[in-house]
Amino acid sequence: MTAETGHLLLILATALMWGTACSLLWLPHNRSNFRLSQLLADSATLTLTASYLLLSYCFITDDFSVRYVADNSNSQLPLLYKVAAVWGSHEGSLLLWLLLLGGLLQYFRRSQLPQLQRQALAILAALSGAFGIVILLTANPFARLLPAVPPEGRDLNPILQDIGLILHPPLLFAGYALLGALFAICVAILLDGRFHQAWRALRQLSLLSWLFLSAGNVLGAWWAYTELGWGGWWFWDPVENAAFIPWLLSSALLHCLLPKQPSPQLARLSLLLGIITFGSCLLGTFLVRSGIVQSVHAFTSNSGRGALLLLLMALFLLPALWLYGRRCSQLKCYGEAAAIPLLLGIALLLAAAFSVLLGTLYPLFCDMLGLGTLSVGAPYFNMIFVPLLLLMTLLMGWSFVRRHGNAWLLLPWLLLSGLWVLLFPGHSPGFTFLGIAAASWLLLAEIQLWFYPHAKHPAIAGRIAHVAVAIAILGGTCSSQYETEALLRMSADQGRTLHSSFGSYSFVYRDTLTLEQRAYHAIAAEIELYRGQEQLLTKLQPQRQTFRSNGMEVTEAAVYHGWLQDFYVSLGQELEPGVYLVRISIKPLISWLWLGGLLLLPAALCACCPRIYRRLPIVIPHKTMHQGVAYESP
Template sequence: MQAEISHFVLIAAALCAVFLSLPTLLGSKSRAPLFVHLWKPALGITFAGLSFALIMLIWAFLTNDFSIAYVANNSNTKLDPVYKISAVWGSHEGSMLLWVWTITVWASLFAVFSRDDELFKSRVLGVLLGVTGLICLFLIFTSNPFERLLPLVPPEGKDLNPILQDIGMILHPPMLFLGYAGTALCFAFGLGALMEGKVRPESLRGLTTISVIAWLFLTSGNVLGSWWAYNELGWGGWWFWDPVENSSFVPWLLMTAQLHALVLLRFRAHLTKTVLFFCIVSFALCLLGTFIVRSGVIQSVHAFASDPNRGAFLLVISLLMVVPALFLFMIRAPKFESAKQISGIEDISLVLAVLLLAVTAVCVLFGTLYPLVHEALGKGSLSVGAPYFNSIFAPMAILAALMIGAVQLKKSPMWTWGATFILSAIAALYCGFFTEVKSSVYTTAGVFSALWIICSFMASLQSKKHKNFFALVAHLGIAVSIIGVIGDTQYSQEAVVRMGPGQGRPLGDVIFVYEETRKVDTNAFFADEGKVLVLNKNEDVIDELHPQRQTYKSNGMEMTAAGISHGFFRDFYVSMGNRLSSDEFLVRLSIRPLVSWIWIGGLIMLLSAVFSSAWRRREWSQS
């Protein structure tokens, strides 16, 4: 009965959110006390109902209730408990339930901690209730996570997709969904301000905090997704420019642009309309990404669903949310005016940063959608791959880095500018033209831009005239990630060879020796595990790797589990491909310099956002 009860509670939460959202919004306009506070019982019922449904779904996985189709398709009795919990969001229905639940979490936190007046809270929460209700309707009519398999209950489940049985996939989806839910609250904030006709100081503070936290979760999700791809997929890369990857990266770019625009709005009263527009478009692009992942319009290792009917339903409810919001923006936005004209190098630099990030997002979005539009028009299939995205994103990133350094040096004396430029240029020219790289131009430009940020960061600290230390640290994280990207893309060495016990292969300044193959048997899979030694030129063992070729017992699916030795300056990476003979495999050997710096830079950015939020909250509490 728990599935039926959970389904009933889910329906009740959906109906409550849908039917009470409009009276809540109308009440904020009429100022009728009964309707102004209607969001309180509505949000309470919706949050409690979705929480109950999510807990019951988790319980169904933990108790192996294979009478529920979603559990039977994504779990089995041998799956580790931690993966049973992560299997809740490992496929379409459960991940949608998690996402809509996170929206109610954001709404509840806003309701408790917001300092806004009751009318504004009513507007914001009325919008969020409408968003929640529409997504719940999508769940109920097309994606019921509690659908039964009665009377033919299978004795065993199919298992969770093996590529999702990884720590990265335990954390990556919840982080992204929390980020997407944060954009939903920004969306509601933007509509609330448009309805009110102004942006109050307390509302601006709240929007800034929400934007920072949403950006933090989106950054965490993208960084974890990149880490998972590098460690789990066995191809050695960390970003493929896959449409599903892009569907989370584009909102991140726009949220980053929104944060920069908020700086001008908070301190100069500039870009009010830009901020409100980003609030709407960022959430719209999250909905678009959800459509791409779940509609079946693309095939991807990340895709959750392939039912066109679901895609059509999702597209309709997305339009029901976004079109009225854009219409309201067109009507009300002209009433918002900037306090004065933009002037000064810092203001101009922030405007250019916002513009650059927005243009980059549009270019990535175009490359993602163009193949879909091309095929929809009956012109055949078309692929837009990494060369296009790299040709767009690399110059944009370098230009952004140069702008960051210029802003950080704005109050420094001319000799500091000159020293920063000369040091960065000498190091960049040396790396680009006096070391063995794949592209001298990209290496020179990348190293120069990274060192330009780092040197200007040091100069800014010395001058003690910086206003926001945490912004400087976030920019430092970008420089560290750029160094990691240059190190991996320009200096990595790789060979795909035939190897078996006793065979070795020199690569770079080391020798990879395949010592032996072992048999591994676990509850989930059995595997051939290679023991690969890494020797230096003196043939001393400096590392030992254990790549696996796994075969999962539940479905016979074969997987590659790379053997990776993570180092601060370089990674050794070995993955096993197909068996070529009784004792030989196709093996990929890689040396990847500085690749860990990519994620270290991401971690630095995340920590800067965490401490910045804590520091800003402390300042506001004292003001």
């Protein structure tokens, strides 16, 4: 009865969410009715949590009579992966998203927005209820396989049996849920008209959603790098783009919310971006789950599910955009005009998001119009996105140099960047120079803010974030332009020497091992890595794993991480007895890419702690909370 109880609780939670929305919208506005709505919201969150825990219990106890458990688990699966398998496929991941949305009902339940609280809570409750209907109609995770109960489950996809599954999806869905709450506030502002009272809440939710989306995207890139075995970290896959576009739009939104007293342009743009950014989350969900794009990351190929998700997107976005068109012109703000570099930076972020969206959807439009089948790959995205990124770094560096420093101090470093590229051109000298020059420009501009005698006290969060971008650009440029790669036929006691930017390294194939694990058996190559010819650095064991439950074979690369370079080895097919195809890569400074991504997290955390850092650009002093913004009556 566990699954049936979970199903009934999910139905009850959906009904309670709709009850919360209806009571807030239609009952008279008084204290007792509002308490009733709060009670309904609390009950919805509680029942939804219980439903999710019951599904988790089905996974832990190997209840293979539940279709979703049978399709995504196995009795031999470790307990931690059984818990993570709950969100490892379509049904459970939507339920996790709904659980996070339901949890955010408590944000408005206890928020300090008395005028906007009712509208925002109603909108978020209706959105959560709509998600509940989608799950119940097309993605019920509690459906039974009666009477033909399989003795064993199909197992979790081997690619997903990684720590990335434990962390990556919850981070992304937390970001999506926070954007849903932000969407609710934006619509509530348009309905109610009290913009100034929600400005701080918009900042908080924007920061938190950007924090989770940043962590999710960086972790997803690291997961692809370590797990998929092809040696790259970003493939411009449609599903990767579906998570990247909301991050770009949320970055633009975050910059709109930087000024303490917003200009009319930024105030109106922030509301529009709040709506569009959440719409990009729904669009990405539709792409991932409708089956119209082919990807190793895609969840499902059920077009019916995709149609209902598309209907959900239209049901909430079109009225919100219509309302924005009707009411945004009545919004009056009296803050100072935004700086031109800030507006240009926001425009570049929007252009980058649009270019990624166009490259993702263009093949679909061509196929729908009968114009043939085509694919848009990395060359398009690199040619469009990389120049936009470099222009952003130029603006970030120039904005601060113009206000606090002297640009001529950076010119020698730009000349040194050009000299470096002349001596060490890399695979593409043009991209090498632009990447190194942009990273140097931004990094040194930020350092100048810290140490230049006439510079003002730096805003900690912004400085850390921009330094993180510079470090990530430097790591991405060097790892792609100076990578050394070889595809070799190797057998026992056969070696090969490769030359990298930091010296010569020898790889010696010593032996082929057979490994037996609980979930799989594997063939592993024991490869010794030497600096030069004599100094042994480490032993690497790339594997080809065959899982017992479904016979699926995956490649598990061996990576030796270092601050200056990574050594990446993956094992290919056996060409003849004892001879294997081995891919070896030396990737300079790729660890700096992960370092830059990780530094984005303390930047966001610093911005969320105004008591510690009073000079953050995203913190509004309490005394200015109700200044500078008004709403003109219709």
